[in-house]
Amino acid sequence: MYSRPRLEVADVVREHGDDYRQTHPLSAAQEKVLGNIAVCRTSVLGGHVDECVNRKDCKFERVSYNSCRDRHCPKCQGPQRAEWLENRLERVLPTNHFHVVSTIPDDLNPLALRNKKVVFKILFDATSQTLIELARDDKRLGATIGITAVLHSWGQNLLFHPHLHCIVTGGGLSPDGEQWIPGRERYFLPVTVIGKLFRGKFLDALNRAYKSGELTLAGSIADLADPMVWNGFKDQLYRKNWLVYAKPPFGGAEHVFKYLGRYTHRVAISNHRLLEMENGRVTFAYRDYKNDLDTTMTLTAEEFLRRFLLHVLPKGFTRIRHYGLYAGRNVNTKLAVARSLLESETESAAPKQKDTRSWWERFLDNTGIDVMCCPKCGKRLTRARRLEPSFDGLSPTGTDTS
Numbered sequence: 001m002y003s004r005p006r007l008e009v010a011d012v013v014r015e016h017g018d019d020y021r022q023t024h025p026l027s028a029a030q031e032k033v034l035g036n037i038a039v040c041r042t043s044v045l046g047g048h049v050d051e052c053v054n055r056k057d058c059k060f061e062r063v064s065y066n067s068c069r070d071r072h073c074p075k076c077q078g079p080q081r082a083e084w085l086e087n088r089l090e091r092v093l094p095t096n097h098f099h100v101v102s103t104i105p106d107d108l109n110p111l112a113l114r115n116k117k118v119v120f121k122i123l124f125d126a127t128s129q130t131l132i133e134l135a136r137d138d139k140r141l142g143a144t145i146g147i148t149a150v151l152h153s154w155g156q157n158l159l160f161h162p163h164l165h166c167i168v169t170g171g172g173l174s175p176d177g178e179q180w181i182p183g184r185e186r187y188f189l190p191v192t193v194i195g196k197l198f199r200g201k202f203l204d205a206l207n208r209a210y211k212s213g214e215l216t217l218a219g220s221i222a223d224l225a226d227p228m229v230w231n232g233f234k235d236q237l238y239r240k241n242w243l244v245y246a247k248p249p250f251g252g253a254e255h256v257f258k259y260l261g262r263y264t265h266r267v268a269i270s271n272h273r274l275l276e277m278e279n280g281r282v283t284f285a286y287r288d289y290k291n292d293l294d295t296t297m298t299l300t301a302e303e304f305l306r307r308f309l310l311h312v313l314p315k316g317f318t319r320i321r322h323y324g325l326y327a328g329r330n331v332n333t334k335l336a337v338a339r340s341l342l343e344s345e346t347e348s349a350a351p352k353q354k355d356t357r358s359w360w361e362r363f364l365d366n367t368g369i370d371v372m373c374c375p376k377c378g379k380r381l382t383r384a385r386r387l388e389p390s391f392d393g394l395s396p397t398g399t400d401t402s
Helices: 009-023 028-039 077-088 106-114 116-136 191-211 219-225 227-238 253-264 301-309 334-346 359-367
Strands: 047-052 061-065 097-103 146-154 160-169 171-173 180-182 244-247 274-278 281-288 293-300 320-324 381-387
Touching: 009 028, 009 274, 009 301, 028 301, 061 381, 097 116, 097 191, 106 116, 106 160, 106 219, 106 227, 116 146, 116 160, 116 191, 116 320, 146 253, 171 334, 180 334, 191 227, 191 244, 219 227, 281 301, 293 301
Parallel strands: none
Antiparallel strands: 047 061, 047 381, 097 160, 097 244, 146 160, 146 320, 171 180, 274 281, 281 293
């Protein structure tokens, strides 16, 4: 049974959003995110009423308001995640996969914050090119692999920490396209080699962006506009070890992408991590990985909102991307050939039947949450009537008008 969190990011926005707006300049994207989160699943967006099929004895009714569908909203990601997984499972190859994570040094964070679109694209390009190039090397795998990469920009403490989660096939298609070349069972590629090549590709692309004037250099990073300072900054980054790690493969391709689903539609913080909002302060659960400790963190509401808004993506930026065999242009060519080769090996060539189940049945399968179960008697809920939008004390931007 699904249990609603007792505190939500929306509560913080509605309680402290106006004060934050008065003291902090917001981009149009940040303003839109705050407005969407504030009215998500409220009367402002309209909704519907579900009732228990056991009308005679139970008489349970549940009001459900429409969601804002903003990709930064903690309440909107479950259905989108389920839909994404359903589509991706139609393409996933029946082979083992590795989980590879690439991270840029903290020194780059101020630059990345002012240049999200440029730096995030470089992060995607450098990571994917590194993995594909190394896998194609005849001394290693000698094949074309498939990659699905997901951008995260946060750490557990909500501070800016850009990194990519990649699910990578543990083998690949041969250059002539006639055979599937399996990798080692529990070993993908040497992470030290991945890290060095990733560092080189990233910094080369970043330097080209600098020379072409694509980077905004202002505020705390204004001194980087001086070529001598820039070169010193770049040399310092070259001397660092860039963090890349690869986990061993999981069992079953379907399990791999359900695992990845935990990352694809995650936002900076889930509502279930919020514990308390009192006296202008917000407390949330926090995993201290450095000390291997589950603890809590308390911030002022102002600082909480500041950190949350650090992770608003540039308009139109794609945070889930596919490369190699999983790239869109290869779906009907190389990916289809790879699938045919793998299925012939595993004798599982029977085509998948189209999933005709209802949305809530698919959602239950992908998340374990049964949203159509009556909490009172356990029978089914069914749609009873529609609710028209009503401001009910809230403006379309979430401001209290009562």
